[in-house]
Amino acid sequence: MSKIKPRGKVPKKASVDELIEIKTLIRHPMHSGRMKDKNGKNIPKRIINKFLVKFNGKQVFGMDLEPSISTNPYIAFPFKAKESGTFDFEWTDDNGEKYTMSRKMTVS
Amino acid sequence: MKRQKMMIISRRNVMYLLGGVASTALFSNYALAKPNLALKRIKEISKNNVEEIDLFLDVPEIAENGNQVKVSFDIDSPMTNDDFVKTVYLLADGNPAPNVAKFSFSTDMGACSATTRMRLSKTQNVYLLAEYNNGKFAMTKSKVKVTIGGCGG
Numbered sequence: 001m002s003k004i005k006p007r008g009k010v011p012k013k014a015s016v017d018e019l020i021e022i023k024t025l026i027r028h029p030m031h032s033g034r035m036k037d038k039n040g041k042n043i044p045k046r047i048i049n050k051f052l053v054k055f056n057g058k059q060v061f062g063m064d065l066e067p068s069i070s071t072n073p074y075i076a077f078p079f080k081a082k083e084s085g086t087f088d089f090e091w092t093d094d095n096g097e098k099y100t101m102s103r104k105m106t107v108s
Numbered sequence: 109m110k111r112q113k114m115m116i117i118s119r120r121n122v123m124y125l126l127g128g129v130a131s132t133a134l135f136s137n138y139a140l141a142k143p144n145l146a147l148k149r150i151k152e153i154s155k156n157n158v159e160e161i162d163l164f165l166d167v168p169e170i171a172e173n174g175n176q177v178k179v180s181f182d183i184d185s186p187m188t189n190d191d192f193v194k195t196v197y198l199l200a201d202g203n204p205a206p207n208v209a210k211f212s213f214s215t216d217m218g219a220c221s222a223t224t225r226m227r228l229s230k231t232q233n234v235y236l237l238a239e240y241n242n243g244k245f246a247m248t249k250s251k252v253k254v255t256i257g258g259c260g261g
Contacts (some may be wrong), residue, residue: 019218032227034204055216063214068203070176070225070258077211080218082186093152 005027008089010103014081022053023076026091026099032067048073050092056085081107146201147237151239152215153197154245163248165236170229172260181236187213193220193240202232227258 008024026048033045045067053061061077084107090100131160152160164182171177185193192215198208208226220238231254237247 002141046209058216059212060214060216063224064208064210064212066205066207068200068205068208068227074225076180076223078217078219078221080216082216 004099006089006099006101007105008087008101010087010105012104013106013108016082016107018081020079020081021076022079022087023074024089024101027035027070028070028073028091028093030067030071030073034067041080041105044073046094049094050090051075052066052092053080054079054088054090055079056083057088060103081105083107121170121223144159144201145206146199146233146257149199150197150235150237153246154239154247158237158245161246161248163236163238164245165248165250167234167250168254169251169257172255174228174230174254174256176225176258177228177252177254178223179226180221181233182219183238185220185240187215187218189215189222190241194241196220196222196223197223197235197237197239198226200226200228200232201234201235202230203228208234217225220223228252228254229257230254231255 004027004057006024006026008022010022011020014020028048029046030048031043031046033042035043037043046067051063051065053057060079063075065073084105087103087105089101147196166180168177179198181196183193185191193213196211196213199206200208209224213220220228232253233249235247235249237245239245
């Protein structure tokens with residue numbers, strides 16, 4: 001299986017009160033538990049079930065994912081820039097693993 | 109002789125009638141066995157206190173591939189501490205499970221919108237349910253025609 005790799009796009013610079021868009025994508029198979037492999041065996045369920053975004057340590061956005069979300073979940077959401085800081089993204093896998101990523105943003 | 113003929117016809121009619129009754133019973137059973145899970149879930153979440161208004165839910169009218177259907181929504185809200193959207197639920201009534209995603213918003217975001225991609229197993233309705241901070245609920249729905257289903261199998 002290909003490596004699970006999070007990716008994200010956050011503008012490096014923004015002006016005060018600017019509404020920016022943050023785009024994230026994580027490479028993950030999102031096995032719903034209903035798909036079958038080549039030999040007709042069921043692939044066990046394994047999905048990303050939680051996505052959390054913190055800005056300077058405070059939770060700003062969260063999402064609970066279900067098997068109905070596509071492979072390689074893409075999530076985009078807005079954010080109002082007020083001060084410089086760091087975004088911390090965290091994806092939680094069904095097997096308990098956590099994938100993290102952080103991005104800095106400067107507000108002038 | 110004449111009477112016998114009459115009897116045959118009436119017996120046949122009775123059979124037709126029975127067949128009709130049986131098939132109606134079958135269909136109603138089918139309808140009972142497949143309730144709208146998404147609507148049921150919406151009633152559960154909102155405690156039957158939901159208003160159907162026109163929220164902006166952007167889904168394609170026809171999805172060629174049910175594996176990757178882009179969904180985005182934009183709810184008009186000032187997102188201040190007094191008035192903001194707390195949670196948004198995304199549901200679908202034709203998938204094996206009605207829940208698709210649950211989004212938690214905060215006032216720091218400045219707007220209430222998001223985009224993601226979902227799976228649709230067949231032609232169905234996609235529902236959006238928004239929960240406001242004052243405990244009110246609003247919902248909207250949109251039909252998506254799916255050419256190739258995307259839930260495995």
